Amino acid sequence: MTDTKKSVHGAWSSRLAFILAATGSAVGLGNIWKFPYITGENGGGAFVIVYLFCVLLIGIPIMIAETMLGRRSQRNPIEAMELLTEEAGADKNWHYLGWLGVIAGLLILSYYSVIAGWASAYIIKAFSGGFFGADAITINGIFNNFIASPAQLIFWHSLFMLATMLIVARGVQNGLEKAVLFLMPGLFVLMILLVAYAMTTGSYNQGLRFLFVPDFGKLTGDAVLTAMGHAFFTLSLGMGAIMVYGSYLPKKISIAKTAFLIAGADTAVALLAGIAIFPIVFANNLHPGSGPGLIFQTLPLAFGNMTGGWLMGILFFVMLVFAALTSSISLIEPAVAWLVENKDLSREQACVWSGLAAWALGLGTVFSFNVWSDVKFFDRSIFQLMDYLTANLMLPIGGFCIAVFAGWIMKRQHSEQELNMPNKAGYQAWKILISYVAPSAVFFVFLHVIGVL
Ligand code: PFF
Secondary structure, rough: OOOOOOHHHOOOOOOOHHHHHHHHHHOOOHHHHHHHHHHHOOOOOHHHHHHHHHHHHHHHHHHHHHHHHHHHOOOHHHHHHHHHHHHHHOOOOHHHHHHHHHHHHHHHHHHHHHHHHHHHHHHHHOOOOOOOOOOHHHHHHHHHHHHHHHHHHHHHHHHHHHHHHHHOOOOOHHHHHHHHHHHHHHHHHHHHHHHHOOOOOOOOOHHHHHOOOOOOOHEEEEHHHHHHHHHHHHHOOOOOOOHHHHOOOOOOOOOHHHHHHHHHHHHHHHHHHHHHHHHHHHHOHHHOOOOOHHHHHHHHHHHOOOHHHHHHHHHHHHHHHHHHHHHHHHHHHHHHHHHHHHOOOHHHHHHHHHHHHHHHHHHHHHHHHHHHOOOOOOEHHHHHHHHHHHHHHHHHHHHHHHHHHHHHHHHHHHHHHHHOOOHHHHHHHHHHEEEEHHHHHHHHHHHHHOOOO
């Protein structure tokens, strides 16, 4: 494949740089904020098992496919799909897949930034010592007062979006990605300390049982869709983020090994978050299904009641915001890359326009927690609708198309050459998963949800 556009892109200097960027994209609010609350809403164990299966059988193969498509084309997702369809001699319409990704990225960023804003505000709340010795009712009150204020939410949402825009505009992602090097281990250590605290609550076993003992009777079709959608969301799949990063990846590097590493780290962070949070939920008679506020209503309790909790609280929310930033830059990147490469905008202009669009859309999410909390579409608030539309529909649809493309449209010799696996059985296993297992799993879950199955 030609390399002519490489100059706009630059390339990762090493395998490590790619791993850092892709892990930074994968590990974020999805692991620490979203995984626990959707697990709580969907009854625990059975949901977690479906999620883990989805990561293994759908997520990892698709992560390999997305990275491969990016690296082969060396382009932004829209152009990548155009180029790869040409190479495969396939229908032109495949490039709409690139569009789906650009749009899904901006839609996700719109609410992602609002929640990352919450986490930013909680750095200050932790710093001011407001959680000290507090009980569940006080912590709940702090959270409810906070989200009732559109002005505060808009302030923090704007700040986070501005930070994302600045980082991407100035092209200093590399600096931020290096932060992943201490961020991930730091986050790990803090999560383990939180797990240690959870062990002292007296409800540790109850928390573990909730997370890991399945009751498949409780599993609804919608829960299966949410678990599958979350596998895409948490691994940043189905919208071209990993494709963009893959396009910067040097040819020598093993895509498959890297994908396992990233997915493993991502899953470990999510499970640790769950193990830390549910014992606190049960020890304080809180409700596991209390929704997107779950970590903001539980973790401050831990910080307020453990030794060293003041510092840990600050560090935790700082790291969470950093983790969110390394994800948000990958959410905006497909749109920015496309605007720069096709609309002749400078990187700065592209960031301003994409950021402003996502920011304005995010106001809908802000208001859905207060002044517009009664506004419902199909029984969902604006935030819930955005989340459902992107995580449960757009990402799986994008992932399905990527799987079909990589498994059926792209020529075998091309994928074999690009993946370059030393072990033939490894390639064969991937080929089966990507051609049959992943697409049919997504398809059947959709059929089930619309009531056909
Ligand atoms: N994977 C990120 C998280 O778990 O927080 C969210 C995300 C980033 C989703 C990038 C999709 C994406 F393309």
